[in-house]
Amino acid sequence: MLRVLTWNVRNGGRDSGGPDRRDALLRVIAQARPDVLALQELRGLDVTAFAARLGLRPYVAGSWFGQPVAVLVRSTWPVLTAAPVRRPFHHGAQRVTIGTDAGPLTVLSTHFYPYTGRRRLIEAGWAAAALRRARDGLALLAGDLNTLDPYADHAEQIARLPVAYRRRHLRRDGRTPDTRAVARLLATGLVDLGANAGPTVPTGYGGAEFSDMRLDYLLATPALATRLLTVEVLRTPTPTRPPTTTPS
Numbered sequence: 001m002l003r004v005l006t007w008n009v010r011n012g013g014r015d016s017g018g019p020d021r022r023d024a025l026l027r028v029i030a031q032a033r034p035d036v037l038a039l040q041e042l043r044g045l046d047v048t049a050f051a052a053r054l055g056l057r058p059y060v061a062g063s064w065f066g067q068p069v070a071v072l073v074r075s076t077w078p079v080l081t082a083a084p085v086r087r088p089f090h091h092g093a094q095r096v097t098i099g100t101d102a103g104p105l106t107v108l109s110t111h112f113y114p115y116t117g118r119r120r121l122i123e124a125g126w127a128a129a130a131l132r133r134a135r136d137g138l139a140l141l142a143g144d145l146n147t148l149d150p151y152a153d154h155a156e157q158i159a160r161l162p163v164a165y166r167r168r169h170l171r172r173d174g175r176t177p178d179t180r181a182v183a184r185l186l187a188t189g190l191v192d193l194g195a196n197a198g199p200t201v202p203t204g205y206g207g208a209e210f211s212d213m214r215l216d217y218l219l220a221t222p223a224l225a226t227r228l229l230t231v232e233v234l235r236t237p238t239p240t241r242p243p244t245t246t247p248s
Contacts, residue, residue: 001229002035002036002077002100002105003032003033003034003035003036004034004035004036004037004038004107004140004142004218005029005032005034005036005037005038005234006037006038006039006040006109006142006143006144006216006217006218007025007029007037007038007039007040007216008039008040008041008111008143008144008216009021009025009039009040009041009042009045010041011041011043011044011067012041012042012043012044012045012067013025013045014044014045022045022050026050026053026054028234028236029054030054032234034056034072034074035073035074035076035077036071036072036073036074036077036096036098036107037054037056037071037072037073038069038070038071038072038107038109038142038143039069039070039071039072039109040067040069040091040109040110040111040143040144041067041069041091041111041144042060042067042068042069042070043067043068047060047068047070047072051072054072055074055075056072056073056074056075057072057073057074057075057079058070058071058072059071059072059073059079059082059094059096060094061084061085061092061093061094061109062084062092063089063090063091063092064088064089064090064092065088065090065091066090066091066092066111067091067092067111068091068092069091069092069093069094069109069110069111069143070094070109071094071095071096071107071109073096073098077098077099077100078098078099079096079097079098079099080097080098080099080104081095081096081097082094082095082096082097083095085108085110085126085127085130087123087126087130089110089111089112089113089123089126090111090112090113090114090119090123091110091111091112091113092110092111093108093109093110093126093127093130094108094109094110095107095108095130095131096109097134100138102138102227103137103138104134104137104138105138105139105140105224106131106134106137106138106139106140107139107140107142108127108130108131108139108140108141108142108143109142109143110123110127110141110142110143110145111143111144111145111146112124112143112144112145112146112147112181113146114146114168115168116168117147117168117169117170117171117178117180117181120145120146120147120178120180120181121180121181121184123181124145124147124180124181124182124184124185125184127141127185128184128185128188128190131188131190131221134221135188135189135221136221136223137221137223138221138223138224138227139220139221139224140218140219140220140221140224141185141190141217141218141219141220142217142218142219143216143217144215144216145181145182145215145216145217146168146215147178147179147180147181147182147215148169148177148178148179148182148213148214148215149179149182149192149195149214150179150180150182150183150186151195153177154169154177154179154213155177157211157212157213158170158177158211160211161208161209161210161211162208162209165208165209168209182217182219185219186219189221189222190219190220190221191219191220191221191222191224191225192217192218192219193218193219193220193225193228193231194214194216194217194218194231194233197214197231197232197233198214198233199212199213199214199233200213200214200215200216200233201213201214201215201216218231
């Protein structure tokens with residue numbers, strides 16, 4: 001069994017003028033015991049030291065315009081390849097392939113553009129292309145996609161947001177929820193492992209830009225999805241944004 005966890009830790013776990021949440025993040029992750037950890041928003045975080053405290057090896061993708069992302073892997077799992085995706089993602093994308101008894105598993109950690117759906121749609125295309133070679137095997141896209149899913153209209157959720165944040169999730173007509181990025185990824189054959197897992201934001205840490213939304217995803221190839229055991233959103237009072245985890 002292999003346990004995967006994805007988490008946007010928000011500003012490297014320490015906001016300007018706010019509390020230092022890094023020790024709390026470590027406690028939650030250590031309790032979850034992931035074999036593979038996809039992290040987003042790592043500005044100012046010493047990822048090597050953070051990973052060492054968890055017994056994990058870090059593989060970090062720097063950011064063109066935003067914040068780094070990473071994939072951390074437990075030493076018991078061999079890493080076959082690891083490299084950033086060479087596309088101008090706002091926050092970056094890191095791809096790691098791990099050796100498993102069932103064959104190579106490719107994990108892509110990424111964080112899509114927060115402000116407009118059109119840019120997220122472009123980034124979804126880049127992410128899909130980065131997984132193209134692994135599409136018939138085992139592959140997982142994990143991260144904060146800043147995008148609502150295409151299964152519901154989300155009108156009530158969006159209406160509760162302040163106007164400035166509401167625009168982020170609407171099409172250019174100002175009325176239609178923008179779910180195109182996730183829809184594009186699903187159209188490539190990826191399976192949404194957390195479709196019934198519930199919202200991933202906000203948490204007790206707050207955030208006016210959120211309103212009981214699911215913006216964090218685990219999207220798997222069909223070959224990986226058939227091996228899924230369970231998915232849950234971990235909820236504690238201490239972290240910024242609840243991680244999504246899946247053992248398989």
